[in-house]
Amino acid sequence: MCLPEKDSRRSLILETALHLFTVRGYFSTSVHDIRREADVSIGSIYHHFKGKEAIARALYDGLVGTMAQAMEEIAAAHGSAHDRCRAVVAHLYELTERCPEAMQFILYARHREFLPGEKPICSSRPFELMKEMVAAGIETGEIRVMAPVVAATSLFGGAIRMIYLRLDGALPGPLPDHLEETWQCAWRSVAAE
Amino acid sequence: MCLPEKDSRRSLILETALHLFTVRGYFSTSVHDIRREADVSIGSIYHHFKGKEAIARALYDGLVGTMAQAMEEIAAAHGSAHDRCRAVVAHLYELTERCPEAMQFILYARHREFLPGEKPICSSRPFELMKEMVAAGIETGEIRVMAPVVAATSLFGGAIRMIYLRLDGALPGPLPDHLEETWQCAWRSVAAE
DNA sequence: GTCTATACCACGATAGAC
């Protein structure tokens, strides 16, 4: 449901791997664990993927890709930095509730630890798009003139921390309940007066 | 220098382990790697620590402990929520520059993946103290009346994201250069009007 | 494409001399 792929053996393997990677961690999950949980054979797994790392890479690329696509649709659907950024936070909150495992895999895993050569998540496409939205907002005068990095971290940092808290089980209710309050704080921190 | 321990074989092992855990990751670091890098014997390592996990635990407890102590000193040294929280951010920024590996180990590692039974980092003592400072600020009227979690994430979320960026090499200059700007955004987001 | 069986190796941990 959270993965872009169609029904197939391959997608079953991916779904199972995502589940195990998030609840037990990448390194604590063996290929045999995936085999058992998905009820397929080792040979089948190695037929579809070069190895364990390739499974993680396919998951990562797929999830980051759909996330970037969502960001682009948001950017196209709204006209101001305020509306765009608010829609991004709303989207991230909903995504966290709907697909906590996907969110956890993207945000919480240290990909550089098991995906050699991968750039840090904060340099990935979705995060770059968020930075661009903020930079555009500074251009138009909606957002105070300041270092773009600082503006972006101030605007999205609180929301991202809320997501971490939620994934860690440190937040009781669903995230969208806090959308209004978090967004007002976030926007207040950078809005031009 | 960042670890509380005195000079000894034991502290040498801890320092080396911290270094390797942060640059290569916990699971990608074998006890033999630590042995080679520290130029000690396997036997010596297993004499001082029960195993690899015990090394990680000693590191974690030591670093979180000194961090919590610093927070308590900050709380005692300042009278208002504003001054306390600002001092916390300044301290975290300086600590990141002085001991990036320690900071990375505390913030970036998924301890629950290799320290069974450990609660999430956001529930650890230093983070609890930060939440308490914010809650006190709401009591005194310095900070808007709002859900304490939201206030805490809004106030510290931006700074924490800046630290992640810095640790990932996505921020060129040293963090303290951005202290003033980040703090003004953070405080503006929650200050009572 | 899917399966079983197995090769191979690296790792954490221990034994025991000094």
Place this chain on the structure above:
DNA sequence: GTCTATCGTGGTATAGAC
């Protein structure tokens, strides 16, 4: 307290039948 040598387990990945 420190060392060297070694063991046993469990991991990834492959071979080859169906």
